[in-house]
Amino acid sequence: MGKSQPHYTKEFKQQAVQLFKTSGKTKTQIARYLGIYDSALNKWCKEFDEQGKEAFPGKGYQTSIEEEMKRLKRENDILRQERDILKKAMSIFAQPQP
Incomplete structure (x- = not known):
């Protein structure tokens, strides 16, 4: 059986993006600290920059x-x-x- 993809809440994603923007650390460092892939954090940052508060709408998108x-x-x-x-x-x- 394959691994299921982890689900992160909207709040977690927003906090991860804010941590990256305010900490001065690289995305890779933040991702390792949070235990996520840096590609996920990269995607979240891009989505947050494009959509602002409308980003990460949850299930149903x-x-x-x-x-x-x-x-x-x-x-x-x-x-x-x-x-x-x-x-x-x-x-x-x-x-x-x-």
């Missing part, structure tokens, strides 16, 4: 805009269902009573 879009679509679906139920109820109540 969604940015805040994508999360908001997903939430709005879900809300829109619920509203459509409610509207359809109300239309059916109106047609039932609009029928003449015997």
Whole structure:
């Protein structure tokens, strides 16, 4: 069996990047200290520089805009269902009573 890839939290990645930026040490030194590959730290630094606080979105790889879009679509679906139920109820109540 192969080794599973370790999962690091968003906070860990941000702290690793901040440690590199503030310590004055090389990426290799920081990576060894943290017990990670220097290529991982290199990737995290690049992603943090490009995306800032939006970096490392977690599982699903969604940015805040994508999360908001997903939430709005879900809300829109619920509203459509409610509207359809109300239309059916109106047609039932609009029928003449015997």
